[in-house]
Every structure is written in C-alpha cells, then in structure tokens.
Amino acid sequence: xxxxxxxxxxxxxxxxxxxxxxxxxxxxxxxxxxxxxxxxxxxxxxxxxxxxxxxxxxxxxxxxxxxxxxxxxxxxxxxx
Numbered sequence: 001x002x003x004x005x006x007x008x009x010x011x012x013x014x015x016x017x018x019x020x021x022x023x024x025x026x027x028x029x030x031x032x033x034x035x036x037x038x039x040x041x042x043x044x045x046x047x048x049x050x051x052x053x054x055x056x057x058x059x060x061x062x063x064x065x066x067x068x069x070x071x072x073x074x075x076x077x078x079x080x
Contacts, residue, residue: 006042017079020050020069028055032064048072 008022023039030053039049048069053062072078 004042006044015047019047019078020065021047023049023051024054025051026054028057030055036064 006021007024010018010020010022021039021043023035023042025035032051035051035053036049039051043049048065050069051064053064055062069078
C-alpha cells in the first residue's frame with residue numbers, strides 16, 4: 001500500500017511463465033476504469049496487465065484483463 005508499481009512482483013522463471021503486471025484491489029467500491037488505468041500505468045514491458053479484485057459483497061475473487069490477454073491464455077500462447 002502506498003508503494004508505486006505493480007502489486008505482485010514476478011521475476012525470472014515466474015515472469016516468463018506468467019507475464020502479467022498485476023494490480024490487486026481489496027475494496028467494496030469497484031471502479032474498473034480507475035483500476036485498469038492504474039494497472040496499465042504500472043505495466044512492465046513485455047507483460048500484459050491484470051487486475052485482481054476481492055470484495056466482501058462478491059464471494060469470488062475477480063480477475064479483469066483485456067480480451068487479447070484472455071485469448072492468449074485460452075489458446076495456450078502463455079504457458080502457465
């Protein structure tokens with residue numbers, strides 16, 4: 001909290017296998033536009049952005065990413 005940059009720091013092999021810049025949010029007020037803008041502004045070169053949201057009002061943890069990133073994952077172009 002209060003730290004600039006991505007929230008989950010991946011390096012070396014982990015970053016190769018999961019090339020995402022991850023922004024984490026734990027909040028009851030979901031503002032996707034702001035969350036995505038922050039994720040994009042902290043995005044590291046060679047990665048895709050991702051937002052992970054946890055809120056008490058929704059029992060599941062939510063992942064937000066671009067459609068292109070989802071397609072790459074689904075097609076196996078990103079080896080996780």
